[in-house]
Amino acid sequence: MQPPGPPSQKFELPNIQYLVAVASGKGGVGKSTVAANLALALVKKGKRVGLMDADIYGPSIPIMLGIGDVDPQTTTFPIERHGLKAMSMGFLLGPDKAAVMRGPMVQKYLLGFLTQVDWGQLDYLLVDMPPGTGDAQLALAQTAPVAGVVVVTTPQDVSLNVARRGVQMFRQVQVPVLGVVENMSFFIGEDGKRYEIFRHGGGRKLAEESDVPFLGEIPIDPRVAECGDQGEPVVHRYPDSDVAKAYLALAETVDQQLRHGTQPKELPEVQL
Amino acid sequence: MASSEPESLTPTALRKDGPDHFVIEWGDGHHSVYTWRHLRANCPCASCREEKEQPANPLRVLKPGELLAPTAVSMPRVGRYAYKIAWNDGHDTGIYTLQYLRSLCQCPQCLEKADHATPRSAVTEV
Numbered sequence: 001m002q003p004p005g006p007p008s009q010k011f012e013l014p015n016i017q018y019l020v021a022v023a024s025g026k027g028g029v030g031k032s033t034v035a036a037n038l039a040l041a042l043v044k045k046g047k048r049v050g051l052m053d054a055d056i057y058g059p060s061i062p063i064m065l066g067i068g069d070v071d072p073q074t075t076t077f078p079i080e081r082h083g084l085k086a087m088s089m090g091f092l093l094g095p096d097k098a099a100v101m102r103g104p105m106v107q108k109y110l111l112g113f114l115t116q117v118d119w120g121q122l123d124y125l126l127v128d129m130p131p132g133t134g135d136a137q138l139a140l141a142q143t144a145p146v147a148g149v150v151v152v153t154t155p156q157d158v159s160l161n162v163a164r165r166g167v168q169m170f171r172q173v174q175v176p177v178l179g180v181v182e183n184m185s186f187f188i189g190e191d192g193k194r195y196e197i198f199r200h201g202g203g204r205k206l207a208e209e210s211d212v213p214f215l216g217e218i219p220i221d222p223r224v225a226e227c228g229d230q231g232e233p234v235v236h237r238y239p240d241s242d243v244a245k246a247y248l249a250l251a252e253t254v255d256q257q258l259r260h261g262t263q264p265k266e267l268p269e270v271q272l
Numbered sequence: 273m274a275s276s277e278p279e280s281l282t283p284t285a286l287r288k289d290g291p292d293h294f295v296i297e298w299g300d301g302h303h304s305v306y307t308w309r310h311l312r313a314n315c316p317c318a319s320c321r322e323e324k325e326q327p328a329n330p331l332r333v334l335k336p337g338e339l340l341a342p343t344a345v346s347m348p349r350v351g352r353y354a355y356k357i358a359w360n361d362g363h364d365t366g367i368y369t370l371q372y373l374r375s376l377c378q379c380p381q382c383l384e385k386a387d388h389a390t391p392r393s394a395v396t397e398v
Contacts, residue, residue, distance in 0.1 A: 009348045142351040174352035270347035270355065271287035 010143050010266075011115060016050075016125045018258050019114075020178070021140060021149040023170070025162035027131035029154045030183040032060045033228055034218065034247075035128035038150070040235040041244075041251035043083040047123040050078060052113050053088035054140070055130040056099050056106045062090035066231015069094055077117050082236050085120070087113050103135035110139055133169040141173035145266075147258055148178035150215065155182055155202040167210045176264050178215070178257055180207040181250060185217035188242070215253050218246045281370045286355070291343070296373060304377040312342035312359060314376055315366035337361025 013019060022035040032055070039051040053061035062068075065081045072092045078085035089099055089109060099106075119125060127146075130136050140146060149170050153163035163180070170177050182203025187195045197220065207214035221243040227234040235244045279299030289295045294311065296304040315321075338361060346358045350367050358364035368376075 010351065141353070172353065264352055265282075267349045267352055267355070268283060268285060269349065270344075271285075272344060272347065 010145075013114065013119075013125070013145055016119060016122045018123065018147040019125050019127065019145055020254065020258070021054075021127045021129050021137075021146055021175070022152060023129035023137065023149050023166055024131060024152040024159075025133060025164070025166035025169075026153070026159050029152050029159050029163070030218075031131070031152050032064060032128050033224060033233070034150070034152050034181060034183055035126050036061060036064045036228070036233045037224075037235045037244075037247040038251055038254070039084050039124070039126045040082055040233050041247040042124050042126075042255065044235065044239070044248065045251055045255065047255070048121060049083075050085040050087070050119050050122045050125040052117075052125060052127045053086070053090065054110050054113075054127050054136050056089045056101070056109055056136070057130065059088045059090035059093070061086055061088045061128060063231060064228045064233060067091070078119060082232070085122070087117050106135050107139040110136055111143060114144055133166060137169060138173070141170070141175050146175045147263065148176040148254075150178050150254060151180045151206075151212075152183050153180060153203050153206060154184045155196070155199045157199075157202065160202045160206050163206055164210065167206070167212065171210075174264065176261075177210070177212045178254055179213035180204075180210070181215040181218060183218045184220050187220040213253075213257070216246060216250050218250070219243050281374060283370065283373075286347070288344075292341070294344070296377075298374070302374075302377075303379060304374065304382070305379050306373075306376060307378065308342045308344060310376065310378055311344075311357065311368070312361075312363075315357075315363065316368060316372060317363075317365040320363075320366065335361070337363070 022031055022038065024031050032053070035051060039049050042049045051061060053059045065086055067079055067081055067086065070079065070091050075091065077091065078087040079091065080086075093099060127140065129140070151163055151167055153159045167177055167180070180203050184198055185203070186200060187197055189195055203217065204214045219242055221234065221241060223238060223241065224234045224243060227237050234241060235247045238244055280302065282299035283296050284299055285297040287295055289305070292307055292309070294306045294308060298304065340360055343360050344357050345360050347355045350356050354367045354369040355373070356364065356367050
C-alpha cells in the first residue's frame with residue numbers, strides 16, 4: 001500500500017454512524033487494550049464495528065487480534081477477526097519494520113485508513129489513538145467527523161496529569177469528550193479482597209474536574225495481558241469474567257451516550 | 273457528553289461584506305466586523321508570527337502579492353473549531369480559531385476594550 005493522498009479538508013464518512021476515538025495523553029495506560037475490548041464488547045451487543053489502529057509508530061492491534069504477518073500486496077483491507085474489521089499500520093509494515101516518518105506522512109496514512117479503506121456499513125469505527133496531543137490527534141480533529149472521544153487513564157497522578165492535557169486538547173478543538181475510563185483500577189485477590197495497586201479514584205476525580213462523565217473502572221486481571229498477547233482479547237475469550245463485564249458496561253454507557261446525546265454541530269460554511 | 277462551546281464562540285453565519293470587509297454573526301447575538309487587511313495582518317501561522325517578532329527591516333523588498341489589497345479566496349472549515357484562510361497573495365497556512373476570530377473583532381464596542389493580543393490558548397499550529 002502506497003502512502004495515500006487523503007483529503008486535507010473536512011470530510012464525511014456516510015457509512016459510519018459513530019466515529020469514536022480512544023485516547024489518552026499518556027502512553028502505557030492500556031489504550032489499545034481498552035479499544036480492542038470495547039470494540040468486541042460492542043460487537044457482542046450486536047453492533048457492526050471497525051477498529052482502526054492510529055498508532056502508526058507503535059501498532060499493537062495486529063498482535064491483540066491475533067492477525068499475523070500479512071502480504072499487503074494480496075490482502076484486502078480491512079481484515080476481519082472476532083467479528084470486527086481492523087486496519088493497522090502493522091499490516092503494511094510486517095512485524096520487524098519500523099515506521100520511520102515525520103508527522104505529515106503519519107497524517108496521510110491515518111486519513112488514508114479512514115477514507116480509502118472499504119469499511120462498509122458500520123455502527124462504530126473505533127480509533128485507537130497514539131499517546132500525545134500532536135499530529136495524529138490534530139489530523140483527526142481537523143478533518144474527520146469524530147462523534148466523541150473516550151479518554152483512558154490509570155489511577156495514579158502521573159497518568160492523570162497527562163490525561164488532563166488530553167481532555168483539554170480535545171475540548172480546545174471541539175471534539176466531544178464522552179468521558180473518562182479508569183483502567184487498571186483495582187485487583188481482586190484470591191482472598192477476595194480488593195487491592196488498589198495503582199491507587200484509586202483518580203479517573204473519577206479527573207472526570208469531575210473536567211465536567212465530563214465518568215465511564216467506569218476496568219479491574220486488573222492478569223488474563224487481560226495473556227489474552228492480548230495470544231490474539232484473543234479477554235472480552236472474547238472470557239466473556240463471563242469481571243473484566244469482560246466491565247467492558248460490556250462501558251460499551252453500554254458509550255452507546256447510550258451517543259444514541260441519546262446531542263451530536264456536535266458542524267461549523268457553518270463561509271459565504272464569500 | 274462534554275459541554276460544547278458557549279454561544280459567544282458559536283458562529284451562526286460568516287460572510288463577505290463588500291470588497292473590504294468580513295462579518296461573523298455569533299450565537300450570543302454579537303455582530304463581528306473585520307477588514308480583510310486586519311485579518312491578514314494578524315495571521316496566526318508560525319511564519320507570520322515569527323516575521324512580526326523580527327525588528328522592522330527598512331530595506332525589505334515587497335513581494336508581488338503584498339501590493340494587492342488582501343482578500344480571502346477561500347475559508348474552509350477546520351474541524352469544529354477554526355477556519356483556514358487562503359489569501360489572494362497565495363498564503364494559506366493560517367488557522368483562525370473561533371476564539372481568536374472573536375478576539376480580533378473590530379466592532380466599535382470590541383475596539384474599545386480589546387488589546388487584540390493573541391489568546392494564550394488559541395490553537396495556532398498549521
